[in-house]
Amino acid sequence: MSHSVELADIGMTFGTTRAVSDVSFKVQAGEFFSILGPSGCGKTTILRMIAGFIQPTDGRVLIGDRDMVGLGPDKRPTAMIFQSLALFPLMTVWENIAFGLEARGMPRAERRKKAEDLLQLIALDGYGDRMPGELSGGQRQRVAIARALAVEPSVLLLDEPLSALDLKLRQHMRAELRDLQKRTGVTFIYITHDQSEALAMSDRVAVMSNGVLQQVETPRQLYDNPATPFVARFVGETNALSGTITQVQDGIATIETALGVLHGRAGHGAATGTQGTIYIRPEALTPTVTAANTLSAQIQRVDFEGSFALVHGQFDDGAALAASIPSTRLAEAPEPGTRASFSFATEHAVVLADG
């Protein structure tokens, strides 16, 4: 069973600091929902308000359409996975998993059985009698998930649980979390500052900056149609060139930049005569010359990243260039120290109003 989670104009003020202001969104039951933002953007505060560790100073949290006002974390149908995991180091693995059941007064034999079932779910059968300290980072991670799932929450809250793991394990755990979410059907609300993590796992992503909600969208939409300059810059790499929007027609915006007239899809707030910025993804830039949308830059270095190479350079107005070239076409990459031209297709660039 899973529940939807709705935030209605919630805000949180600590002393004189406005940590979260007027955030509203609704997470559907059974959804894998991520909250993405740089550290200090208020995402953890939101998670803690959903969990009930702190009460919002304004607005309401509804879980399964029920108002959660005044209810503590022990009274909500949520379970949290902490950044530090917070496994109890002096209890065995199975006691950790069964702790929530113990708190509910379930008899020991029954608890043990349930813990064994969950150990099977996380592929750690036979590890029940070990201590958490004897497990590897990934195993501890899975125990923390099992402990949270043991109380059959309808919403699982995850506070950057993968941040302590190394890259390989992190990628593996992403798939595992995703898989677990699909199998259990529990609503997942996942906090992260890692945009690739959010894009890879989530059904939808909310982007936060300075306590303000920027956009809630599917990963693909977020990447292609950022609603704000912050989202355009924060989610994925981008080339940003600012100028004046001279024309908006049929969804195509024309912008006059220091590097010439460029065309892109008209995004949020793009209107004739306003200041705007055109955002072009590195993979949209190809080292060819076309009639329109061509840029030239001084190439500084080429970073080979494996599946692609990232070309770094500087445009004539000082803005940074980042263009990625697939490894299969590495021969086309320009040499550092030379000048090179890149072009992009109009539909692969987006123009947003500044501010």
Next chain:
Amino acid sequence: MGDLFNRFGTGLSTVFLTLVMLWLAGMVLAPNLMMIDYALRPNLPPAALGGPDDTYSLANITYLATESVHRVIFFKTIWASALVALVTFLVCYPIAFWMAQRATTGQLAIAMLLIIIPFFINEVLRTLAWFILLAYRGPLNSVLMGMGITDAPIRWQGDGGVLAAMVYAYILFMLLPIFNAIESLDRSQLEASRDLGASRWKTHTRVVIPHAKAGIATGFVFTFMLAAGSYVAPSLLGSPGSRWFTEIIYNWFFEGGDWNRGAAYALVLLVLCLAIVLVTLRIARVNLADVAK
């Protein structure tokens, strides 16, 4: 040891070590050996010392076993000291938890100050303050009678007065080790426990207390030892019915004039206290090195 020599050179290190050895030998080892020597020999007039009667025996110790009044006081001292430790724990644990996990930095500083300031005053004077407070016609009784809670003054002196004074005197020795232990508990452990639906009681018994076990055991050991060896509180606040074993030892030395029997009693108290401490530490799976920290 090698570290010491490397840091200070041979000359200075030898001086340090010699001084420490002399201290240990003169101030710790010799008095205890003398006490054992006294305890095992009969109390003889000076003329008979070294004579045929001056032989080692356990007579002074077995005397305690046969003397029923002393025996009762001895065991009462042991369990009453344990009770003092328990009550001190019950008083200190909530304060220590609040200070370690809930208090803000400012609150912690004030609480620490309030707890430590009384310890700037000599223990005898602090006990004397209790003596005044608990006096038959003292402030506590007048307040209680003024509020109409009792009609006649209550005689606090005796077991209750001794307990109150001791708990008050040893708070710091219980509080600080527990505070230290709880302070190192990660806040998210408490949150995780609550999030999983555990009651406050469950969180404390399953998460906080197991984590703070070493600190709690240390506090119990300190408090128990101090209480068992306490003299001021029972002598000032006690009544004839609440005599402490240390008072009996004192009497053998300074009133009975039998140093040998006094030494034997002191030895028995020391050995039993040590045994209880070691058993406590064993049960709590804490070793002496942790306590010293």
